[in-house]
Amino acid sequence: MGVLLHLLSGVALLIWGTNIVKVGILRVYGANLRHVLSVSVSNRFAAFLAGVGVTGLVQSSNATAVIVSSFVGQGLIAVAPALAIMLGANVGTALMVQVFSLDLSWLSPLLIFIGVILHLSWKGSKAGHVGRVLIGLGLITLALELISIATRPVVQAAGVKVLFSTLTGDAALDMLIGAVLTILCYSSLAMVLFCGALASAGVVSIHVAMALVLGANLGSGISALMSTSGNNQPGKRVTLGNLLSRLLGCVIALPLLTKAEELLALVGSEPQRMIVNFHLLFNVALALLLLGATAPLARLCEAILPGRNTGDSQVTPRHLDPAALSTPTLALSNAAREVLRIGDRVEQMLDNLLRVLRTNDLKLANATCRIDNEVDDLYTAIKLYLTQISTEALDEHDGERWTEIISLTINLEHAGDLIERVIVDTKEKKIAHNLSFSEAGMQEIAEMHARVVANLRLGLSVFLTGDLRSAQQLMAEKAAFRDLERDLSRSHLQRVAVQTVESIETSSLHLDLIAELKRLNSLFCSTAYPVLERAGMMNRSRMKEDPEEKVAAVAGAR
Structure with missing residues (x-):
């Protein structure tokens, strides 16, 4: 039982490490990766290479599937090039299996050591997120070593040998078992390496292990489809096409397993190496077979999943008309209107934040975090739309307006991330422990919150009208806000000093x-x-302003 627990903990650590790498990479390079995927659709080969590269970074073809599906759902990418990206994503995953099948035990402590230093020293910054990625990579290599150690007694146990001896008859059944195991552990990487360990220990034959690997590929496709089940119809077509392509590959490969085993034996006879090589061979061969047939596959997926977006229509870009791109002034006007929609979503997040702080409503907190995903989607759509406007056709005024729009878009996206971070901290530090702010503290937070919301509205008005007096008022508010922060921090610390219980319990969060x-x-x-x-x-x-005018502007704002 202890050995099995060690094995399961190793698999769990591997999945957690992969998730840490994925989150860290997306936080540092998320916008760039999304940009690479969205613009690499000029031809199938470029889309394929983009899928390989992005998946190699995020360590998860499922993560790539989610990003690409969201793009298709927004109408930024057609289904056919998205399927080419997914073929590349599958090859990228197979390449990472090759890397992690090597003996990297020496690398794990080094990566974790450097990663922890970077993450703790520069938490929240780009360097801190890079440290997070290094920690995740270290955990992956450590997990693989733990799995390798744990599987040695497991695969030698008589009961395990009897159990896996039943997998020597029907290759199709073996494949289905491999698919189920992959869905359960949510990691085709772990499943392929485990199959290699079983074959290396002689518990199963090479033939059976290869059938299990086919099942791992099929299970990974099913997991990706499940992860996008909440998307609209166009978005789900990507993962459906990915699953259908893998299913077709498995059907073709099943009767050819013996031939594949003979071919791989020419490269090397070491069982584990043969298994990981087969995984790579399968995905490369599938890409070569289907890369030129993504358009018919896309049409098939559209026939299976007809209809347009069935998701939340309010997060689909409404004003980004591609036909207006040839008229830069009109295109900039469309982008500006779409930015205001982001402002509305950010204001909704702010309103929800105050309710969560007052009521500890966990469901509302989770719903607010999901709104940030909508903000990210609109941000990506606007950014890509603006990059399609020919800068050569912009005069000086339009060039300045282009900069204003992209700057505000970036700031609002960053604001959404900040609000999400506050929500997460509130869940961990307040809701989880059922704590409350003091009455005075909550009143001060509400006052500060109201001024932030008012300044958001005023800022959007300045963005629309370019009114100078409103801009002066906004800058005066910024200066006054610094003083307000100092006053409220001092007030809170005074409550802590007089032993106000609620203030002590929530001091860090406050x-x-x-x-x-x-x-x-x-x-x-x-x-x-x-x-x-x-x-x-x-x-x-x-x-540059007169101090008296500054005071008057602040008074007017209040």
Whole structure:
């Protein structure tokens, strides 16, 4: 029982390490990876290479499937090139299996050591996320070593040998068993390496292990389809096509397993190496077979899943008309209208945040985090739309407007991430322990929150109208907000000093919340910079103004 527990913990650690790498890479390079996937559709080969590269970085073809499906659901990518990306993603996963099948036990402590230093020293920054990625890679190599150690007694046990001896008859049944095991452990990488270990120990034959590997590929396709089950119809067509391609490959490969075994024996007779080589051979051969047939496969998927978007239509871009790209001024106007929709979603997240802070509503907290995904989707759509506008056709005014739109889009996307981070901290530090803010503390947070929301609305108004007085008012609010943060932090610490229980219990979250609200306010107030610069009222990022006017503007804002 202990040996089995060690094996299961090794598999769990492998999945967790893969997830850490995926999250870290997407946080550091998420927008760039999405951009690579979205623009690499000029031809099938470029899309295929993009799938290989991105999946090699995020360590998960399922993660690539989710990204690509979201693009198809938004209409940014057609189904056919998306299927080419997924063929590349499958090859990328097989290449990572090749890498992790090597003896990398010496690398694990080094990666974890460096990763922890980077993550703790620069938490929240790009370097900190890179450290997170290194920790994940270290955990993956450590997990594979633990799995290897745990499988040695397991595969030698008489009961295990009897169990796996039943997998020597029907290759199709063996394949289905491999698919089920892959769905359960949610990692084709772990399953393929485990099959290699079984073959290396002589528990199963090479033939059976290869059938299990086919099942791992099939199970991975099913897992990807399940992970996008909530998407709209176009998005689900990508993972459906991926599953159908893998199923076709398995049907073709099953009767050829003996021939494949003979071919692989020419390269090397070591059982584990033969298994991982077969996994790579299968995915490369499948890519070569279907890369030129993605269009018919896409049509088949459209026939199976007819209809348009069935998801939440309010997060689908409404104003990004591709026909307007030839008229830059009109295209910029469309992009500006879409940015305002992001502003609406961010304001909704802010409203939900205050309710979560007051009520500890876990369901609302989770729903608010999902809104950030919608913000990310709209951000990606706007960014890609703007990159399609010919900058050569922009005059000086339109060029400045292009910069304003992309800057506000980036700031609002960052604001959504900040709010999500506050929600996650609230869940961990407050809701999980059923804590509450003090009455005075909650009132101060509500006051600060109201001013942030007001400044978001004012910032969007400045973005639309370019009104100079509103821009001055916004900058005055930013200066006043610094003072407000200091006052509220001092007030909270005074409550802690007099032993207010609620303030002591929530002190860390309270101070972090005040700091994050200040950052949000700074993002919203930055809309004023272009207006003030055009008016000649900015000098090294400071507004030229009379102190009395500044005080008047703040008073007016209140």
